[in-house]
Amino acid sequence: MLAQQILNGVALGFIYILVSVGLTMVYGVLKLLHFAHGVIYMVGAFAAMIAITYLHLPFALAILFAMAAAALAGVAVERIAYRPLRGAHPIATLISGVGVAIFLENLFQVIFTSDTQAFPETGVEVSVIQLTESVTFTNVKLFIILAGLIGLGLLYAFLKCTRMGIAIQAAAQDMRAASLMGVNVNRVVSVTFMIGSALAAAAGVLVAWNFNALFPTMGAIPGLKAFCVVVLGGLGSIPGTIAGGLILGIVESLSDGFMTGMVVDKDAIAFVILILILLVRPSGLFGKHVEKV
Amino acid sequence: MLDMQGITKRFGGLTAVDNVSLKVRQGEIVGLIGPNGAGKTTFFNILTGIYKPDAGMIAFEGREIQGLRPFRIARCGIARTFQNIRLLKEETVLDNVKVGMFHKTGTGLWASILGLRSARYEERMVTEESLRMLETVGLAGCEYEQAGNLSYGNQRRVEIARALVSQPKLLLLDEPTAGMNAEEVQEMTDLIRRISEQGTTVILIEHNVSMVVGLCDRIAVLDHGVKIADDVPEAVVSHPAVIEAYIGKEEGEEVASGAAH
Amino acid sequence: MDDLFNPYYVDIVVFWMIYLLLGLGLNLITGYAGQVSLGHAAFYGIGAYTSVILSVKYGWNAWLSMAAAVVVTFLISALFGLPSLRVREDFLAITTLGLGLIAQSFFKNADITGGAYGIDSIPAPSLFGTPLKNTGYLLLVTVVLIVAVVIMKKMTGSRIGRAWMTIREDETVAQSMGINTTYYKVLVFAIGGAYAGAAGALFAHKVSFISGESFGFTVSATVLSMVVLGGLSSIFGTFFGVTLLYMLPEMFRLFEFELVDPKYLDTYKMMLYGILMVLIMRYRPKGLFGKNGTKLVNIRRSAVKTLDKGGDRVA
DSSP states (O other): OHHHHHHHHHHHHHHHHHHHHHHHHHHHHHOOOOTTHHHHHHHHHHHHHHHHHTSOOOHHHHHHHHHHHHHHHHHHHIIIIIGGGTTSOHHHHHHHHHHHHHHHHHHHHHHHOSSOBOOOOOSOOOOEEEOSSSOEEEHHHHHHHHHHHHHHHHHHHHHHHSHHHHHHHHHHHOHHHHHHTTOOHHHHHHHHHHHHHHHHHHHHHHHHHHHTOBOTTTTHHHHHHHHHHHHHTOTTOHHHHHHHHHHHHHHHHHHHHHOOSOSSOHHHHHHHHHHHHHHHOTTOSSSOOOOOO | OEEEEEEEEEETTEEEEEEEEEEEOTTOEEEEEOSTTSSHHHHHHHHTTSSOOSEEEEEETTEEOTTOOHHHHHHTTEEEOOSSOOOOTTSBHHHHHHHHTGGGOOOOHHHHHHTOHHHHHHHHHHHHHHHHHHHHTTOTTOTTSBGGGSOHHHHHHHHHHHHHTTOOSEEEEESTTTTOOHHHHHHHHHHHHHHHHTTOEEEEEOSOHHHHHHHOSEEEEEETTEEEEEEOHHHHHTOHHIIIIIIOHHHHHHHHHHHHO | OTTSSOHHHHHHHHHHHHHHHHHHHHIIIIIISOOOOSOHHHHHHHHHHHHHIIIIISOOOHHHHHHHHHHHHHHHHHHHTTHHHHSOHHHHHHHHHHHHHHHHHHHHHOTTTTGGGOBOOOOOOEETTEEOOSHHHHHHHHHHHHHHHHHHHHHHHSHHHHHHHHHHHOHHHHHHTTOOHHHHHHHHHHHHHHHHHHHHHHHHHHHSOBOGGGGSHHHHHHHHHHHHHHOTTOHHHHHHHHHHHHHHHHHHHHHTOTTSOGGGHHHHHHHHHHHHHHHHHHHOTTOTTOSSTTSSSOSSHHHHHHHHHHHHSOO
């Protein structure tokens, strides 16, 4: 039972990681709380659905299609809602982001209705893997973990080995200095949004597939929880985000399995943990402690 | 009146202030000089409670104040200005100065909501005091301008007025003449002297050595967080450690000539 | 007296005023004292549920329960303000957001709040034996609103308002001026929360049925948008922002546009909110009536200029 819950938690954790890495990178580069990220996750799931149902693409291509579509959407959101406001007060950008999120969520409700629809046939048989007598695992969850590991691996290689990756890291350390050193800040920002959105879209597709359900507001809760993960990991730290995502996934999964009849539901637990941790460590688990001056 | 013993503050591996002691007597003007990064502003931040010292003791008028929260220290009668002028830039000059009166007033929530007479009286008193203080620092006529629109020199004056309006016993000035021309420096020097004559003890951080030498009763020199000299101006500027370790060759001459004036 | 006005219009005005109360409270916290809050709906909900639980489950007189709701929200909001003492500005946004979600989750799951079923048959307060329904309720809400505005004007014009303003602009300066920042931050959350608590109590006794759905993130985000659109730290701005965002969708309803499918009315309303939020932040980032021109424009402006120039260059 315990091993089962932990295993489920790890799979869930990888979903959180995929969603949160984008937020972390955006925060690292722009010091911006990207409130429309959850919507991008939803856009990804819908794009995959369109790819399979209307374009008749195979599942693997549909995922790539969804990632590309979400990357475009992410860049568009940045162009429309954030770039014109760059340098404005955080509250202004935050509201602009919330505005885009609300708009897109409702636009999708108009187009696709607000009802939950089933995820189309992927051609991949969902099967149960019997690990031990009591521990089972679906291949979907295995795919989630694999996708998470591949995503993180590619991201790591990209950040370490490409010029653009290094430029992103430089911009995250000191945007101004990076721009003075000849880094094209706008391009860095666009690429950051692209990568983050693509990863979130992958998570969206996998979740929609796993639960066989997608709906226009599906991104709201994961988007908010991703903030939890990011803050837990100390805003802007990718290793912190990975740890934060796994912790949240496992804790949620454990609470789901072992505690019933609580006064708050599973979705709120993320925030309970977050607030408790912030009260003890105001800069998050892995954030550098900065004296408030 | 102020007795600081063995103050030490570390940031990670860096010891910003290392075992510094300083005594200030009632009515003195003490200069605190040293190269950039010597720990002068950190020293002020420790004294005003923004940083907690890792070691050491601070007694103000016989009461230990190290580790107290900044607003408590302010209430003891220690007021300060900031190196990088920190005014409420979008508020009027008058409102900025009124902020300085905060801990001298005591109107509570209910009194202000109900508009009690005591609240109104206090508000009038605050306004009058603030206006008077603006006149003292030479800013009569700009009371209702936005603080951020004033010239650099005048913004420093607003900061001083804000610090002085609560009639502090000890005034800490962090580079009051930074970015000023010679004439403004002279005006500032006169202002500080007037403040001192009215009984306020002053500690100032300065880079303008000739001004400090002319104005201060005593000068302490910090270098890499260590106090390397603490004496009357004439003695400090001829102190070999000061010239050698801190001021450097060319500027040493300037100091010597400053001392001669 | 209750039949004086068309109840439909009375409802519109009452809910508009309730949003005004919410907006004023949030403006105190975020506008005047500079503490970002994304969990304002929690205070609204706590006010509503407190009054409802006391009046429905414990049989308190509605007047008494409403007053108690304000007091209880005041106290709980003070607790909600505690994280603001520890965490940075951007963390505070997430923390308050989290507190809001936790509160909503509590409303939806706890026994005392009726869980997913909510609580119904909430009594209306009565005056001289007649329950206040339409016009009477309108009067009550109007009185509360006027008192709230007067109190807000007095507070913000006093030394307390000055303390909040200083905390908003520069906490270190505030401390150095002898302002107990802890006390004043907690105080502003408590008072701003109490405003929302009053709004919640008034809402509950008007609609006579509440459930957790009414106190979610959408409400927090909507109220924040209203306040920011109108302009932070301006009472008039809040009036304007709330009126604009609240009344625009009502226009749809009133004029029954042909092309709008009534089924999707709320959806179109939210789309409109979204567009407005983006556009106004883009062209008037300080809000339409922000008292202080540069408030929402940046402190880091000079840094950003260099940055934008850098952006034009090819890497």
